[in-house]
Amino acid sequence: xxxxxxxxxxxxxxxxxxxxxxxxxxxxxxxxxxxxxxxxxxxxxxxxxxxxxxxxxxxxxxxxxxxxxxxxxxxxxxxxxxxxxxxxxxxxxxxxxxxxxxxxxxxxxxxxxxxxxxxxxxxxxxxxxxxxxxxxxxxxxxxxxxxxxxxxxxxxxxxxxxxxxxxxxxxxxxxxxxxxxxxxxxxxxxxxxxxxxxxxxxxxxxxxxxxxxxxxxxxxxxxxxxxxxxxxxxxxxxxxxxxxxxxxxxxxxxxxxxxxxxxxxxxxxxxxxxxxxxxxxxxxxxxxxxxxxxxxxxxxxxxxxxxxxxxxxxxxxxxxxxxxxxxxxx
Amino acid sequence: xxxxxxxxxxxxxxxxxxxxxxxxxxxxxxxxxxxxxxxxxxxxxxxxxxxxxxxxxxxxxxxxxxxxxxxxxxxxxxxxxxxxxxxxxxxxxxxxxxxxxxxxxxxxxxxxxxxxxxxxxxxxxxxxxxxxxxxxxxxxxxxxxxxxxxxxxxxxxxxxxxxxxxxxxxxxxxxxxxxxxxxxxxxxxxxxxxxxxxxxxxxxxxxxxxxxxxxxxxxxxxxxxxxxxxxxxxxxxxxxxxxxxxxxxxxxxxxxxxxxxxxxxxxxxxxxxxxxxxxxxxxxxxxxxxxxxxxxx
Numbered sequence: 217x218x219x220x221x222x223x224x225x226x227x228x229x230x231x232x233x234x235x236x237x238x239x240x241x242x243x244x245x246x247x248x249x250x251x252x253x254x255x256x257x258x259x260x261x262x263x264x265x266x267x268x269x270x271x272x273x274x275x276x277x278x279x280x281x282x283x284x285x286x287x288x289x290x291x292x293x294x295x296x297x298x299x300x301x302x303x304x305x306x307x308x309x310x311x312x313x314x315x316x317x318x319x320x321x322x323x324x325x326x327x328x329x330x331x332x333x334x335x336x337x338x339x340x341x342x343x344x345x346x347x348x349x350x351x352x353x354x355x356x357x358x359x360x361x362x363x364x365x366x367x368x369x370x371x372x373x374x375x376x377x378x379x380x381x382x383x384x385x386x387x388x389x390x391x392x393x394x395x396x397x398x399x400x401x402x403x404x405x406x407x408x409x410x411x412x413x414x415x416x417x418x419x420x421x422x423x424x425x426x427x428x429x430x431x432x433x434x435x436x437x438x439x440x441x442x443x444x445x446x447x448x449x450x451x452x453x454x455x456x457x458x459x460x461x462x463x464x465x466x467x468x469x470x471x472x473x474x475x476x477x478x479x480x481x482x483x484x485x486x487x488x489x490x491x492x493x494x495x496x497x498x499x500x501x502x503x504x505x506x507x508x509x510x511x512x513x514x515x516x517x518x519x520x521x522x523x524x525x526x527x528x529x530x531x532x533x534x535x536x537x538x539x540x541x542x543x544x545x546x
Numbered sequence: 547x548x549x550x551x552x553x554x555x556x557x558x559x560x561x562x563x564x565x566x567x568x569x570x571x572x573x574x575x576x577x578x579x580x581x582x583x584x585x586x587x588x589x590x591x592x593x594x595x596x597x598x599x600x601x602x603x604x605x606x607x608x609x610x611x612x613x614x615x616x617x618x619x620x621x622x623x624x625x626x627x628x629x630x631x632x633x634x635x636x637x638x639x640x641x642x643x644x645x646x647x648x649x650x651x652x653x654x655x656x657x658x659x660x661x662x663x664x665x666x667x668x669x670x671x672x673x674x675x676x677x678x679x680x681x682x683x684x685x686x687x688x689x690x691x692x693x694x695x696x697x698x699x700x701x702x703x704x705x706x707x708x709x710x711x712x713x714x715x716x717x718x719x720x721x722x723x724x725x726x727x728x729x730x731x732x733x734x735x736x737x738x739x740x741x742x743x744x745x746x747x748x749x750x751x752x753x754x755x756x757x758x759x760x761x762x763x764x765x766x767x768x769x770x771x772x773x774x775x776x777x778x779x780x781x782x783x784x785x786x787x788x789x790x791x792x793x794x795x796x797x798x799x800x801x802x803x804x805x806x807x808x809x810x811x812x813x814x815x816x817x818x819x820x821x822x823x824x825x826x827x828x829x830x831x832x833x834x835x836x837x838x839x840x841x842x843x
Contacts, residue, residue, distance in 0.1 A: 265696070267727075269723050274681075274685065275688070278688070279685050279720075282689015282691070282692070283693045285675070285689065286690055287620065306682055309676055309677065313666070313668075314675050
């Protein structure tokens, strides 16, 4: 498939600028990197509502918490690695446990960070953030979702962590897209196997479903930006009605979106499932396409995982007729 | 006549001897509550709570503009206890100031209590930040001070740190930014009791030359005896006149202050107080209270 692409970080920067014009209590707290994460636009337009702490992420989070204590809605942003891990305890204590209304943006989340290698990539931020009791965790798949999620995050009362990518990336959604916290959305209906996606692998998931369609496999795709709260009801419905699940995420397969789905399944209706993501290993410096292939994140690998879970489903329940989830039922 | 604790007041007149006596008396009342609670509950941090009594009493009964009836009053000054292990001393002062009933102190560290072993801002009225994981409070105070300036409000931020706590790198990130933002509405107070956990500071990475460090980071430094109420009031007043930079008050204190056998004893950082020792501790505080009550106007 050929996709139209738009820059994720440009969307981040432009959305912050747009929100700043509409929300007078919005403040952006930077820890350097304003040109990388594009908060430079906000800073130029609203210098009086910009706080630059320098390369000091722990201080960035604390300062943001103090601003929230004063009634502002601070956005603290830097690369996801530094935001989520360098300052993990500050987020836990000053933001999450203290319930300060801070929005944390992990930019450059995942592995697609412009050939910069492991130190600028982030594999564990969803795992870290979703284990915090008061935290809302949202991953984004394209520029449309970035805009909608950031807009939502500013309205949400309480701590939010948003993952955003860096590069030119396929635009999947159009203006009809609406974000709803805790809800997954069918991107493509299908009743033999369903791919649950959170974040940037969405175009690969859609391509995989189309490959499967050509083989006569009815594969659905659900996009679930809201990792926490997760749409557990939808996950259970898919498990009961379809019985075969693949998860896709731009994150380690340990503790992230796939882990969250697996937790719901084992406590409700366990069915064959596979996780597509980074397989408990570090990545490296390379163009995005090469990394996607190396880590087996692309459509052929997702399709192969779908065939495996479908076969396991048929082996486990031979002859069973599944309700399925087709266009008519959804 | 203006209520000495009126939230609208920003202290103009210097403290007189009646104020000092009153604050000394309040400090001993707070010490009594700390020691009694330690005895009832059987746990807590005696040393780190007793060393900050005068600092907290002077802040809460003279310096901070707050309204106990409205703990979330938007225009209040913000105080952050960054050294969260001083929680019991903090609670005793908050209770004395009317944020919650003194009787509640006996629930300290018990299941379901609003008074956690380290401060929880979601539970305890008047607490701005959950602390106890050290080194984080000053950054939040910096955010408060920046926010006050953005709002154009006369709101001041105060943060109490432990001396050992300032070994944390986050403190110096915060210190650097406070000076850069020229936050003259921010006051850091360091409880310099010279002991840390179970050991003296000498075995730790060197914090000396201490005042010079803060000065090099762009702060106005005041070095005072930390149990001297007049000196504390004077330092707060001086800090309010400093322009263009934040102030740090290095308060030289005694860990375990006010209970003779705890003073400067590192092993009383978190030791259980009971039996004859409890009785002696209460007796010592009681004697001072009686003496103060005799001279009260």
